[in-house]
Amino acid sequence: MTSTTTLAAALPAEHRARLLEAAHEVSFPVGSRLFEEGRHADRFWIVRSGTVTLDLHIPGRRAAVIESLGHGELVGWSWHFPPYVWQLGAEATSPVRAWEFDARTVRAMCADDAEFGRAVAVWVGRVVAHRLHSARIRLLDLYAPYGSGSRR
16 A cells, blocks of 8 residues: 555545544454455454455356555545445454444544545545455456566
């Protein structure tokens, strides 16, 4: 993930503090599924420690891992956009500690404070753009005759 999409870089300190007031701490053991593609997105997380992988269901094949997320990164963006349905799946690939947020609460906070809401929307938008790019590169690597052509 790019430094502009982590919580610390994406939100000004006052908005970060306000968001974290709505958080509670959770943990997930290795192998826990945080969410499944196609299900209702009613919460999201920011990783404090550990690793979460995002995956994409591919019919007739094993799920493709799109990206690995770590400290300070947003897990889940589908909670922000109707119809609030997960577009990917997520799994803890190491023990994970995270801040968990109720989506409805955060959306209400965004609606009540336009400046806060804009900051959150820009952050989530950056994350979506980054994830779309990551998914494209990963799928090209897996399925295109010459891969993505990226030189990582």
